[in-house]
Amino acid sequence: MRKLALSDELLLSIEKPARYIGGEVNAVYKDAQKVAVRFAMCFPDVYEIGMSHLGIQILYDMFNQREDVWCERVYSPWVDLDRVMRERHIPLFALESQDPIRDFDFLGITLQYEMCYTNILQILDLSGIPLEASERDWGCPIVIGGGPCAYNPEPIAEFFDLFYIGEGETVYDDLLELYKTCRKEAVSRREFLRRAAQIPGIYAPLFYETTYREDGTIASFTPTEDGIPSVIEKQVQSDMTNAPYPEAPVVPYIKVTQDRVVLEIQRGCIRGCRFCQAGMLYRPTRERSLEVLKQHASRMLENTGHEEISLSSLSSSDYSDLAGIVTYLIDEFQGRNINICLPSLRIDAFSLDVMSKVQDVKKSSLTFAPEAGSQRMRDVINKGLTEEVILEGAAEAFHGGWNKVKLYFMLGLPLEEEADRKDIAHLAEKIAATYYEEVPKDQRQGRCQITVSTSFFVPKPFTPFQWARMYTPGDYLGFAKTVNHEIKAMKNQKSIRYNWHQADETVLEGVFARGDRRIGAVIKEAYRQGALFDAWTEQWNYERWLQAFQTAGVDLDFYTLRERAEDEIFPWDFIHIGVTKNFLWREWQKAHRAEVTPNCRQQCSGCGAARYKSGVCMEQRAAQGGEAE
Amino acid sequence: MKVRVKFSKYGIMKFIGHLDVMRYFQKAMRRAGIDIAFTEGMSPHMIMSFAQPLGVGLTSDGEYMDIEVRTPMSSEEAIRRLNQAGAEGITVTEWKQIPEDKGSKAMTLVAAADYELRFRKGFAPKLDWQSNISHFFAQQSIPVIKKTKKGEREVDIRPFLYEMYVNAGTVYFKLAAGSEANLKPELVMDAYLATQGLEAQPFAYEIHRRELYADIGKDGKRKLVALGALGEDVPCA
Numbered sequence A: 001m002r003k004l005a006l007s008d009e010l011l012l013s014i015e016k017p018a019r020y021i022g023g024e025v026n027a028v029y030k031d032a033q034k035v036a037v038r039f040a041m042c043f044p045d046v047y048e049i050g051m052s053h054l055g056i057q058i059l060y061d062m063f064n065q066r067e068d069v070w071c072e073r074v075y076s077p078w079v080d081l082d083r084v085m086r087e088r089h090i091p092l093f094a095l096e097s098q099d100p101i102r103d104f105d106f107l108g109i110t111l112q113y114e115m116c117y118t119n120i121l122q123i124l125d126l127s128g129i130p131l132e133a134s135e136r137d138w139g140c141p142i143v144i145g146g147g148p149c150a151y152n153p154e155p156i157a158e159f160f161d162l163f164y165i166g167e168g169e170t171v172y173d174d175l176l177e178l179y180k181t182c183r184k185e186a187v188s189r190r191e192f193l194r195r196a197a198q199i200p201g202i203y204a205p206l207f208y209e210t211t212y213r214e215d216g217t218i219a220s221f222t223p224t225e226d227g228i229p230s231v232i233e234k235q236v237q238s239d240m241t242n243a244p245y246p247e248a249p250v251v252p253y254i255k256v257t258q259d260r261v262v263l264e265i266q267r268g269c270i271r272g273c274r275f276c277q278a279g280m281l282y283r284p285t286r287e288r289s290l291e292v293l294k295q296h297a298s299r300m301l302e303n304t305g306h307e308e309i310s311l312s313s314l315s316s317s318d319y320s321d322l323a324g325i326v327t328y329l330i331d332e333f334q335g336r337n338i339n340i341c342l343p344s345l346r347i348d349a350f351s352l353d354v355m356s357k358v359q360d361v362k363k364s365s366l367t368f369a370p371e372a373g374s375q376r377m378r379d380v381i382n383k384g385l386t387e388e389v390i391l392e393g394a395a396e397a398f399h400g401g402w403n404k405v406k407l408y409f410m411l412g413l414p415l416e417e418e419a420d421r422k423d424i425a426h427l428a429e430k431i432a433a434t435y436y437e438e439v440p441k442d443q444r445q446g447r448c449q450i451t452v453s454t455s456f457f458v459p460k461p462f463t464p465f466q467w468a469r470m471y472t473p474g475d476y477l478g479f480a481k482t483v484n485h486e487i488k489a490m491k492n493q494k495s496i497r498y499n500w501h502q503a504d505e506t507v508l509e510g511v512f513a514r515g516d517r518r519i520g521a522v523i524k525e526a527y528r529q530g531a532l533f534d535a536w537t538e539q540w541n542y543e544r545w546l547q548a549f550q551t552a553g554v555d556l557d558f559y560t561l562r563e564r565a566e567d568e569i570f571p572w573d574f575i576h577i578g579v580t581k582n583f584l585w586r587e588w589q590k591a592h593r594a595e596v597t598p599n600c601r602q603q604c605s606g607c608g609a610a611r612y613k614s615g616v617c618m619e620q621r622a623a624q625g626g627e628a629e
Numbered sequence B: 001m002k003v004r005v006k007f008s009k010y011g012i013m014k015f016i017g018h019l020d021v022m023r024y025f026q027k028a029m030r031r032a033g034i035d036i037a038f039t040e041g042m043s044p045h046m047i048m049s050f051a052q053p054l055g056v057g058l059t060s061d062g063e064y065m066d067i068e069v070r071t072p073m074s075s076e077e078a079i080r081r082l083n084q085a086g087a088e089g090i091t092v093t094e095w096k097q098i099p100e101d102k103g104s105k106a107m108t109l110v111a112a113a114d115y116e117l118r119f120r121k122g123f124a125p126k127l128d129w130q131s132n133i134s135h136f137f138a139q140q141s142i143p144v145i146k147k148t149k150k151g152e153r154e155v156d157i158r159p160f161l162y163e164m165y166v167n168a169g170t171v172y173f174k175l176a177a178g179s180e181a182n183l184k185p186e187l188v189m190d191a192y193l194a195t196q197g198l199e200a201q202p203f204a205y206e207i208h209r210r211e212l213y214a215d216i217g218k219d220g221k222r223k224l225v226a227l228g229a230l231g232e233d234v235p236c237a
């Protein structure tokens, strides 16, 4: 039997000990003596969140397919265990072997959201790895980051030896081979990093230097040694159909956020919403074939025993054979009491039909994400959803028996005005009115229930809004108040509920998203003062962060309240994602004119992603009859 | 066909609570390809009920659940499949067909349980704590103070204590279990230690459930049989 890193008494005195014991079905065990490389894969949040992440499952499976690598998992110990580990000097360990992380060859940390940054320091700290990469020797694993936040790695650059820019399926093998060679040749750690920096997509922050202008903006960002590339190219898995996919994902004992089989039907999005980072980062859109999806679905269900399956993608309605996959899942699995969990779909006859097949109409709700209240704003953000389409969809659904609608909006978008905010209330009102007009009294299931949720917009790198300014927490709350007042003034206000988010978290997220290397000091300071699990409301403390900015001598407003000029050098400019800065600037200008850009299937807009020669860029388009630029 | 499944829970599985053990078996049944029956209605769930939840931290060789299968399977085949689809720390040991009637449900039948209790390494009292156990058991009544929501209340636990003896540092208990009366071994042990002027530290006990029993005695006379003994092995077709 495996020996656990924590004693029985300790495990029995903390919340959910199952977070720390490993041993789940499909977890991979190898002989540590017989592998060349030990890789600890980390999601810097609590187990239930980390275990729900598909990307880690993909890499875990892919690494473990290699005989010479043993990949294990590690998550952030929750605050109760964190405290005890510090008190008793218990080193952080991996779930499978229960061995200390410090003894691993690699520590890979996935960066899914900015608010996990202090948790990265927790992971390093508890592992006994120096926080600053510059202080590490071969006694420490190579700390490598990846995932969406790695597209602006600068705020956390000093904590990492390497970043992997792009999709994990592509150059990891090269990196692992290089590592093996370097260890055999007994080269220095620095030399290994230097060679790694020459692998496409690998960024080694150690070999770059930033200089600043007097006004605080970046003057230059350059390699400090010969042979280090000045540009890092995003890596793309061009053939999704044959890309590795975990057919036997690990099955947690405890209930995790995503307790089901997840089928990634496509990567990328054809839409080009101007606020959406994922939509740009994962260009071009690439689909998995229906055949391979069917195969994955049944194997994964067989191997896990999960009772639910869901589809994952940015915009599932755009998958070219959505009907094919959905019908297959219903026909094949519904009879076996497996829940089909539908993604949010464009509301039309097809989606209403499948929704009524897989869910209880009376209990479920329709979801629309207009993102902005007025048509002008929806054009600004290039969200091709019109009021007409929403109202028609809602009417059709109301006739079908639905009476719950969820609406998602953003507030604090660039170019947004008071009237646009009020239009959020007006749109909700129109939907409510549609219900009372369309459904005769005797057929109504009580009132309709419209839930309006707004989140505050955070401009992200590699989007047309990367030049935009943000607002102060007070401003944001004012925006929410406007919406709230307006909703209260509506005739059907009793049918409308309104939720909005905290505003100060938004501001910090904004700093991290577009920050530069100077932010690292603030993160360290806040961590020292106790910041941890910042994404968790109960752990969040804005005052502590403000204090950290002050102590570190960093001006928060510089990162948030400033609209950027066309020629400003961004901290992430050295990363090339295919989509060009030129295209993004053009889109920013079009946003100012409230001009929409067609989606990739309607017409190629020459964003630059065609250089990857894959997916939608290679499709024949009826309108043009040719390839993308 | 109604089936009673017996399993052991040990090793790291002791940290998995009752609800998660249920979830574990729901998924294990699917992986093993057991054709289990579902309830009717809008949200069908597997027909599966456990005899008696086991607390977190305890191990057991005597866990039971009753299920209903649509396609019969031999005991040998079912046990093999479930263990193959299972995780370390849970071993299925019996698969027995049981009568269809409602009164035969494990949950209703449970009347007693066997436990073993040891001190975790380093947690045993320094003084001799074993010598007076038979005395303790020989008492006519054992009053203990029970803390409830409404305050404290004295109860006599002796009627629910069927057996208690010690052998080489392990204390054996046979205790009333189930919905009518349920006595926990740690409560008995605490009461005994108190009579010796001792008190156990938190997490001092290592408790193992050995077996669950039904009472098939008549006229108020207790006759305990293991829950598994009430079913029949399913032979290979």
Ligand code: SF4
Pocket (backbone or CB within 6 Å): A283, A284, A285, A599, A600, A603, A604, A605, A606, A607, A608, A609, A610, A616, A617, A628, A629
């Ligand atoms: S190059 Fe054209 S088709 Fe390809 S992602 Fe960009 S806009 Fe879409």
